Amino acid sequence: MVYSFKEIFLTLQGEGGQAGRVAVFARFAGCNLWSGREQDRATAACTFCDTDFVGTDGEGGGKFDTPEAAVAALDAHWGQIDPAHKSVVFTGGEPLLQLDAPLIAAVKSAGYFIAVESNGTLRAPIGIDWLCISPKGENRLHQTSGQELKLVWPQDRVDPAEFARMDFERFYLQPKDPLDQNPAMRAAHTQAVIDYCLAHPQWRMSVQTHKVVGVR
Ligand SMILES: C[S@@+](CC[C@H](N)C(=O)[O-])C[C@H]1O[C@@H](n2cnc3c(N)ncnc32)[C@H](O)[C@@H]1O
Numbered sequence: 001m002v003y004s005f006k007e008i009f010l011t012l013q014g015e016g017g018q019a020g021r022v023a024v025f026a027r028f029a030g031c032n033l034w035s036g037r038e039q040d041r042a043t044a045a046c047t048f049c050d051t052d053f054v055g056t057d058g059e060g061g062g063k064f065d066t067p068e069a070a071v072a073a074l075d076a077h078w079g080q081i082d083p084a085h086k087s088v089v090f091t092g093g094e095p096l097l098q099l100d101a102p103l104i105a106a107v108k109s110a111g112y113f114i115a116v117e118s119n120g121t122l123r124a125p126i127g128i129d130w131l132c133i134s135p136k137g138e139n140r141l142h143q144t145s146g147q148e149l150k151l152v153w154p155q156d157r158v159d160p161a162e163f164a165r166m167d168f169e170r171f172y173l174q175p176k177d178p179l180d181q182n183p184a185m186r187a188a189h190t191q192a193v194i195d196y197c198l199a200h201p202q203w204r205m206s207v208q209t210h211k212v213v214g215v216r
Pocket residue numbers: 031048049050051091092093094095117118119120133134150152174175176177178179208
């Protein structure tokens with residue numbers, strides 16, 4: 001397997017139950033719900049993506065022929081910080097198109113806590129320490145267990161109650177960041193999440209804190 005990464009960078013996890021934690025972010029290229037081209041967005045299976053995951057030309061991106069080569073790239077970004085806290089977030093694009101058992105084994109033996117951000121349409125391999133599933137519209141979930149379910153909200157034709165009995169430790173609603181950055185729309189989405197969480201205490205609010213404070 002050749003692993004294709006759009007970008008690799010060190011930052012603080014901005015979202016969900018691990019927010020605030022330092023991690024190497026490894027963003028795989030490609031997704032099964034959108035080509036990543038703006039001209040395809042309106043007809044895609046996922047229409048509100050805030051991320052460029054096309055190609056391998058981002059900072060730290062590239063193609064890695066072996067799990068060991070990919071781990072070396074992660075280690076280069078972790079650098080000299082305390083190896084006892086090594087942590088990686090595999091995201092994308094859709095990481096479960098490429099994240100396989102050999103890569104998980106190599107990353108684990110290098111000492112990493114492994115987190116994954118996935119749309120849930122593909123089954124996850126075993127060995128992930130923190131699996132975040134973020135359902136997209138009416139696309140059927142094939143992965144219905146993990147550490148957190150993080151639903152971007154509001155979404156057309158999606159009711160959080162559909163997910164509330166699945167096998168996750170935490171349930172989050174995250175305000176949908178409007179693509180046009182419209183402040184009134186952003187405020188409305190944020191208020192919708194607040195209102196839902198106030199009335200449904202199983203659900204917690206996830207704010208994209210990296211966007212608030214201006215880190216990647
Ligand atoms: C870019 S996705 C990549 C991982 C995977 N494909 C997925 O969708 O979960 C990373 C996270 O950003 C969230 N996200 C994407 N676009 C967003 C937006 N406009 N507002 C808020 N969250 C968004 C996704 O739901 C997911 O939790």
